[in-house]
Amino acid sequence: MSRDYMLENMMSHLSERETDTDLKDLNVVSMLHHFWEQKQVGQLNGSSSESQCSVMDSAGHSDSLLLYESAPTPGPPHVCYVTLPGGSCFGNYKVCETQAEARRDAARVALMNSLVNELPSRRITPQFISQSLCQASTDSAASIEDACDPNTSIGTYSLLLSSYMGRTMLQFQEMMTAFQLLHWNGTLKALRERQCSRQSVIAYYCQRGLDEYMRSSMALDWMGREQRWPGRLGEELHVAQRELVLARRRGTELRFYKEKTEILTLALSQAFIHQTHAHLSQPPSPIYHYEQHPFQQLSCQGTVTPPCSPSPTLHESTRHTVRPTSGKPKLLPSYSPAPSPKQTHVPLINPE
Numbered sequence: 001m002s003r004d005y006m007l008e009n010m011m012s013h014l015s016e017r018e019t020d021t022d023l024k025d026l027n028v029v030s031m032l033h034h035f036w037e038q039k040q041v042g043q044l045n046g047s048s049s050e051s052q053c054s055v056m057d058s059a060g061h062s063d064s065l066l067l068y069e070s071a072p073t074p075g076p077p078h079v080c081y082v083t084l085p086g087g088s089c090f091g092n093y094k095v096c097e098t099q100a101e102a103r104r105d106a107a108r109v110a111l112m113n114s115l116v117n118e119l120p121s122r123r124i125t126p127q128f129i130s131q132s133l134c135q136a137s138t139d140s141a142a143s144i145e146d147a148c149d150p151n152t153s154i155g156t157y158s159l160l161l162s163s164y165m166g167r168t169m170l171q172f173q174e175m176m177t178a179f180q181l182l183h184w185n186g187t188l189k190a191l192r193e194r195q196c197s198r199q200s201v202i203a204y205y206c207q208r209g210l211d212e213y214m215r216s217s218m219a220l221d222w223m224g225r226e227q228r229w230p231g232r233l234g235e236e237l238h239v240a241q242r243e244l245v246l247a248r249r250r251g252t253e254l255r256f257y258k259e260k261t262e263i264l265t266l267a268l269s270q271a272f273i274h275q276t277h278a279h280l281s282q283p284p285s286p287i288y289h290y291e292q293h294p295f296q297q298l299s300c301q302g303t304v305t306p307p308c309s310p311s312p313t314l315h316e317s318t319r320h321t322v323r324p325t326s327g328k329p330k331l332l333p334s335y336s337p338a339p340s341p342k343q344t345h346v347p348l349i350n351p352e
Contacts, residue, residue, distance in 0.1 A: 066082055078098060083255075091109070210259070
């Protein structure tokens, strides 16, 4: 069976209206797993379709491709997220009465986007870059000539696109998620104030990617904001949770919204722990001072220099099982805040 025929066959099944008897839970989940298993084998062995199929039919299947996470809910409707090897995340589009149904629907949305991502039209080409820059200049009322200037927003976008020439839109979105988070957190703004060039920032974070240090550093930033403006953290978390729900219902890629939610949840839990500890360790006083512990004391003394070597990709080796979304990274030592270019939404397909 050729690879193109297999892709067409899977798309024809997925495009049909789904009923309880159309696609079994295990079938869609297995199709997604086999697709990424073949893709990894193809990258290692020269993308030979015959060798891919022979490996797929063998008894030894890789069990470290996908991560399924079930959102903690007391009952239906259930929510499930699936994270692909590169870090892209998708969730169930439909209202699901069981966890198995939610996992199946999340796998269906992820598989449809994975298949479409293989089309030639989803590759970053000079023609695609030209069209994207024209659209970006129209939307932002900027001049297309500014694309040649890396110090402008559209110039930064052009630089990012060019750095991913020949790669897919899904890969580009995975990289853009890191810069979206840096922009949301205020990191890129801080780097500009320190006169860091955009080229050096892009080169550094393109190599490094999104790792636990980056998440923990952002959580520390939001803990500091909570100290200065009590209640800010809870408000931001509420907004992020709503954005995640709306994005999931649209069937779009979710990693940016999911990462924001998890960073803010981590910051809120750590802020509560530190506040409780500070309150219990203080002698009785008629007046409680909120900022008894300055933000610098929440992290270890000294400055930690980020490693220059690239970090492993998020969820690169994780279990192909359903697990609760309860595991949170530990906060790392201190961090120098820094931000990312204007958020760029790369449209993916809608499952319906």
